[in-house]
Amino acid sequence: MIKMYVEYRSPNEIYFHHSISYAENGRALKRKDEVHRQCEILYLLSGKVQYKIDGETYDVLPGDVILVNMCELHSMYIDPSEPYERIVLQFSPHLIPNLTDIDPLDPFNNARIFRHILPKEFVEKSKILALLKSIKRTCSNPSEMTDLKLTADIISIVFEINQTHERMQKSKENAIPAASSVHKFSKLCTDYIKENITQRLTAKEIAKHLHVCESHLHHLFRKEMGMSLHVYILNQKMQLALFMLNSGKTPQSVAAALGYEYYSTFFNNFCSFFGHTPNQYDRTQRKHKMIVPREEQVLTSIKNATPPPEPNDKAES
Numbered sequence: 001m002i003k004m005y006v007e008y009r010s011p012n013e014i015y016f017h018h019s020i021s022y023a024e025n026g027r028a029l030k031r032k033d034e035v036h037r038q039c040e041i042l043y044l045l046s047g048k049v050q051y052k053i054d055g056e057t058y059d060v061l062p063g064d065v066i067l068v069n070m071c072e073l074h075s076m077y078i079d080p081s082e083p084y085e086r087i088v089l090q091f092s093p094h095l096i097p098n099l100t101d102i103d104p105l106d107p108f109n110n111a112r113i114f115r116h117i118l119p120k121e122f123v124e125k126s127k128i129l130a131l132l133k134s135i136k137r138t139c140s141n142p143s144e145m146t147d148l149k150l151t152a153d154i155i156s157i158v159f160e161i162n163q164t165h166e167r168m169q170k171s172k173e174n175a176i177p178a179a180s181s182v183h184k185f186s187k188l189c190t191d192y193i194k195e196n197i198t199q200r201l202t203a204k205e206i207a208k209h210l211h212v213c214e215s216h217l218h219h220l221f222r223k224e225m226g227m228s229l230h231v232y233i234l235n236q237k238m239q240l241a242l243f244m245l246n247s248g249k250t251p252q253s254v255a256a257a258l259g260y261e262y263y264s265t266f267f268n269n270f271c272s273f274f275g276h277t278p279n280q281y282d283r284t285q286r287k288h289k290m291i292v293p294r295e296e297q298v299l300t301s302i303k304n305a306t307p308p309p310e311p312n313d314k315a316e317s
Helices: 128-140 146-170 184-195 203-210 214-225 229-246 251-257 263-274 278-286 295-303
Strands: 002-010 014-021 029-034 039-046 049-053 056-060 065-068 074-078 084-091
Touching: 002 128, 002 146, 014 128, 014 146, 039 128, 084 128, 084 146, 128 146, 184 203, 184 214, 184 229, 203 214, 203 229, 214 229, 229 251, 229 263, 229 278, 251 263, 251 278, 263 278
Parallel strands: none
Antiparallel strands: 002 014, 014 084, 029 074, 039 065, 039 084, 049 056, 049 074
């Protein structure tokens, strides 16, 4: 059962909610894999939660903040012994101006370096909580100025997250929590994929690198990651494609940079994943706007992406 205290969805690609979930009949809650076109900030108020992001699992404690980048697949396991209360903020990267040589969204783009977690002791020393409360007040009483106020607070909270990361880097303490569990095989596989994401990756090549047969690769990857190898590579390439388009590259140059032999393959993958063409996205992002499909449509596109036949498939064609 879910009780929603505050919920606000803006046409300008902002979504906020403060909610609490209770387990029914003492059964643990398992949230399905999700993927968003926005960056996500989750602040845990209460509950025992394990968060799974990109194949790694993290124990999240009340007071911690989780950062999830756009297009990252994530799910959670919620212990039924305590209510799960959280504040969630999702926003489009286009709302954040880049006024310096330093990317303000670097904490999201490189969230894995910090294990996706801002620990409670660092969050409490920042203005993050005060800004989340300000956003909650604004969403509780929407007006014509709501989106303008939210945008200002979101820019401020991203700045605070950057400041918090700097404090974590300078701290002599072991401030970066380790993932509580990760399957060794899938970690080796995903690391190799990310290191070579601009290449034309195939299952045969990955299996050779990991010294396993292709059928075993497919079996273990699906078992540990909950999705096919093809779908994972597609997700990673499409995530990078967005960043390249945002940086001003043409769709054709993006396709070439991502290792696509034919532009038509990239075009079809992009359309299947996002529901519109790369050129449509390129035109809209130049106007600081973004075509945002419903989250469940994006998830369905990922889940229903047709992988090549196994075991002799090409993980990305």
